[in-house]
Amino acid sequence: MLRYCKMRLVQAREMLLVAGWRTLLRDIVYLNRVAVPVEIPLDSLRPVTDFTRPPDEAVLELSAELLGERRLVYRFRSRYLKALTYLGKGYRGFALVKGNTVAGDIWCADRPQGGRSCNHPDERWLGIECRPGEAYTFDMFVDPAHRGGNLAAALQNGTLHLLKKRGITKAYGFFWADNVPALWVHRTLRWHELQRVRATRLLLSRKLHVTSHGAA
Numbered sequence: 001m002l003r004y005c006k007m008r009l010v011q012a013r014e015m016l017l018v019a020g021w022r023t024l025l026r027d028i029v030y031l032n033r034v035a036v037p038v039e040i041p042l043d044s045l046r047p048v049t050d051f052t053r054p055p056d057e058a059v060l061e062l063s064a065e066l067l068g069e070r071r072l073v074y075r076f077r078s079r080y081l082k083a084l085t086y087l088g089k090g091y092r093g094f095a096l097v098k099g100n101t102v103a104g105d106i107w108c109a110d111r112p113q114g115g116r117s118c119n120h121p122d123e124r125w126l127g128i129e130c131r132p133g134e135a136y137t138f139d140m141f142v143d144p145a146h147r148g149g150n151l152a153a154a155l156q157n158g159t160l161h162l163l164k165k166r167g168i169t170k171a172y173g174f175f176w177a178d179n180v181p182a183l184w185v186h187r188t189l190r191w192h193e194l195q196r197v198r199a200t201r202l203l204l205s206r207k208l209h210v211t212s213h214g215a216a
Contacts, residue, residue, distance in 0.1 A: 032198045034177035037126045038191035042164040051154035059158030062093035094159040104142035104155045110135035128172045137173040152185045
């Protein structure tokens with residue numbers, strides 16, 4: 001709990017410095033903001049070669065050993081603390097690494113075939129449920145210093161291919177409808193958009209309901 005509170009405080013300070021008050025407030029307080037749940041079968045992914053990156057970059061799975069020994073470096077301390085928190089909860093993380101620097105990461109909760117449930121709280125308010133062999137992906141972040149050049153698409157597509165190799169057959173996620181870059185990435189990778197939901201949040205609370213309009 002102490003680590004989580006520390007992470008949230010560091011995250012708020014870093015977001016304020018990088019993006020300003022408006023972005024910070026939009027992240028913690030919103031009214032009827034539209035979320036777009038998405039799904040994708042992993043037998044129909046775009047080839048990794050569609051999003052070629054420089055030879056010193058690679059998508060790999062994160063581990064407590066890699067982070068604990070500081071063999072990988074986050075420019076933002078909040079992302080490092082968040083990674084440790086997520087790993088402690090049993091979530092799996094994947095990163096696009098440039099040298100030993102994490103340029104972006106993404107996380108997932110999966111339910112392996114024959115394994116125990118590792119569901120994420122988002123699944124309930126989004127109206128999705130991961131079955132055995134499926135995964136929910138969440139909290140993708142790309143360092144502003146490395147954005148552009150299809151890095152976000154390469155990170156997400158590379159992660160989905162790694163999940164497929166680990167026996168996952170289908171992935172879910174969501175993006176905010178007002179986040180145009182996220183919309184572009186998900187449509188570029190051919191995610192299927194599900195029934196939209198509206199979210200209202202005051203600090204750490206959320207109240208949600210399914211909207212009457214379907215996928216775009």
